[in-house]
Structures are given as C-alpha cells and as structure tokens.
Amino acid sequence: MSFLETLPPDLKEKIVSVIRSNPESIDAFNSLYFHAVQAQAAIANDGTNKRRKLAGGESDPVTIDKQSTILLLPKLSFQSPIRKKLNLVFSLNKSTQKPVLAIIKDEGYETPELVLTNLTTTNIRFSAFLPVPEKPKLQCLVLFYEENLGSKYNNDPLILNFNHEALVKDLMTSKVLSASDKNYKNRIIRQASICGFKIDDPFINHDSFFVDAHKGTKEGTLYFLPTNIIFGFKKPILLFDSKDIKSITYSSITRITFNITLLVSKHNSETGEVAEERIEFSMIDQAEFSKIDGYIKAKEVVDNSMAEELKAKPVLVSKNRELENPLKQDVVGILQEEPANDSDDEDEDGTYQIGEEEDEDDSDESYGSDDGGEDDGDDSDSDSEEEEEEEEENQHNE
Secondary structure (H helix, E strand, O other): OOHHHHOOHHHHHHHHHHHHHOOOHHHHHHHHHHHHHHHHHHHHOOOOOOOOEOOOOOEOOOOOOHHHEEEEEEEEEEEEOOOEEEEEEEEEOOOOOOEEEEEEOOOOOOOOOEEEOOOOOOOEEEEEEEEOOOOOOEEEEEEEEOOOOOOHHHHOOEEEEEEHHHHHHHHHHOOOOEOOEOOHHHHHHHHHHHHOOOOEOOOOOOOOEEEEEEEOOEEEEEEEOOOEEEEEOOOOOEEEEHHHEEEEEEEOOOOOEEEEEEEEEEEOOOOOOEEEEEEEEEEEEHHHHHHHHHHHHHOOOEEOOOOHHHOOOOOOOOHHHOOOOHHHHHHHHHHHOOOOOHHHHHHHHOOOOHHHHHHHHHHHHHHHHHHHHHHHHHHHHHHHHHHHHHHHHHHHHO
8 A cells, every 4th residue: 555545546557557657756656645645734734843742742643544554564573672573554643644654563553662753854863774794684773872662671672573585475465566677675775865864874885894793691693884883782772972982992802703892982962971981892703803903993993902001911919919919928928938847748748758757867877886896895895705714614613
C-alpha cells in the first residue's frame, strides 16, 4: 500500500502510468504528496506546529493504518529496543498528516510497539546500514534518536537485522521493487530522505571496517565509520562522533592482542556542559592494528601511548619510611637476627653437608693423636717392662 490508494481512480491511473515509464518519478510524487498533506495540516492548525496535549500531559496518540502506509519493511529481526520479529513502517499520522516511523506487528497498525513522530535531524542522530560479521547474507539497520513517542524502552536505539535476499522478494511481491530495480537500499534511503532524515551506507565507497573487541566482559563489534564509531550490539550500545575523540592510548600489547583507550568528549544537550570519558576496548587482534592506527591518524587524533603520565614510574622508598609497614618490619627483623646453631637448621633445610663435617672431625682426631700419641706410647712401654721384671723376680724366687 502507498499514497496511491488514497487518490481518485482516474488520478491514480495517470500517476501509475508515469511511474511505469519512469520508475524514478515515484520519489517526486512522494515528495509532492508529503508537501501537500503537510501544507493542509498547517492550514488546519492556523500555520502553527504546536503539539496538542492530553490531560495527562501525553502527546496525541498516533493512528496509522494500511491506507496511510508509505513503505512497509516486513519480517525484520529486531535486536533493540525489543527482541522480536516485527515490521518497520513509514507512514502518515492521520491526526497530523506528518510522516512517522513505526514498529508494528502484522496487524498492529492501531497499536504500534514504538513510534517516532519527529523524523528530522534534530531528533534522528544517526542511521546507517551495517554488515553483520561472518553473515554475508544479513544486513543490519541502526537508528539512534533522541526521543520516541512516550519515551518507551528508555529511548534505546533501533537495531534490526534482515536477510537482504528475502527482503527483496517481499518488496517485489508488494510491488515496491521491480525486476529491473532490485536496489532495496536506495528505495529505503530515498524514502527516509523524503521523511526528513538520512540513512548512510558507509561500507559502499568508503574505507569503513569493523573488528572484534571486548568492553569489560562484553564481547561485541567495533565499527570504524567515516564520521562515527559504534560498539554493539549488546546493551549499552555505544555511538560517538569521531571528531569527539581527543586521544587514543594503546596498551596491554601482546603478540596476539592489544587494547585501546579512547578519550571522548561528551556533550550534554540540556546543560551545554562538556565532559570527558575514557572508554577502553580490549582483546583486539594484532592483525587489526594497522587499520585502526591508520583511521586514528587520518582523523588527526592524538596518540597518548607514550605520554609521561601513562608511563610506569619506579617506586622510590626513603630510608625513613622503609620500615613503616609492620609486615615488612617482621621480615627485616628475622633477616637481621644472629644465626643460631646452624647444624640443626642445615639438617632440616637440606643444606647439611655430611662429607665436609666428617672430614673436619677426622682432621681434629689426627691432629690430637700427633700431640699426645707419643706420651701414650711411652707409658705403655714402661708398664710392660715393669711387668716382665716382676715375672722374672717371681720365677727366681720360685
């Protein structure tokens, strides 16, 4: 379904005839239609753009239906802010006749899961098609914004995956695409542009790349894009402008991996204050170093890896403070005690040398025998002579 369904039959037939002969003219008709309905809404509201409020302070509910559908992308696998297979719809808000982007179930036009009513660049921060690592048939569409209707799901970004071959078939079935024009990306990008925001395709004609990385314990993909860096896709999903990167530090460099720490400026749109935040990504493959380093140098980001404040500094302990630690005092005291009888200790600790001790004892004994050995021999000789004389005398007497 498209705006053609709202036209009178004769006008519809004329426009369809023009589109058949010139398929690109559909963009012009879409732009004309949006201009007409917005001008009509402005006249109805006396030229003002104020939003009407309900009693509870909520915005008017958005009502969309099949007749107001401009472009329907069916059966998309949403990863954020909810994990379901849903439809993404470019449509018109029947009450304001302004373009909206909604997430709906198959027959859930009247109760959409989420609605973006402001599709201008003041609300849409970033949107792009991204490749899905190791899955060439899949594409990822990401869309970061400031606020959705009712601030549902904490205004988390839209992250959705789809099989591009299956999507092309669905869009051809609904006659959004034709056999001669299967470029679904161009169709979606043109429709977004008509509604007021831009969808980038940074991996076409750009030096964009992605690497596997960790942030803390979370494993994800780090995308280096022409003007942005994204880490996803496990919450919280990070997006920051490459011009806000003040410096980079390479650390924990091993033969296999390394870490990077980015110093990023963060702008508070409400207060106008600017704060700086350090964000570390770890476990990046060494093979990716040259690409990251080239990207950083191209953005003229300061490399702080050799900054003095980040270098390891030697620890100097003064003599006066050397023994402040009580545990250290105990250890030093033990080391400074006089050694006791080492023989027992050596026996216990396995350093006791048996052979050397025995040699020393033997030398002492031989040294003593040299001093007193002769005296002992004289005494024994004199005793034996006296005994012989006594025996001779006894025999003589007998």
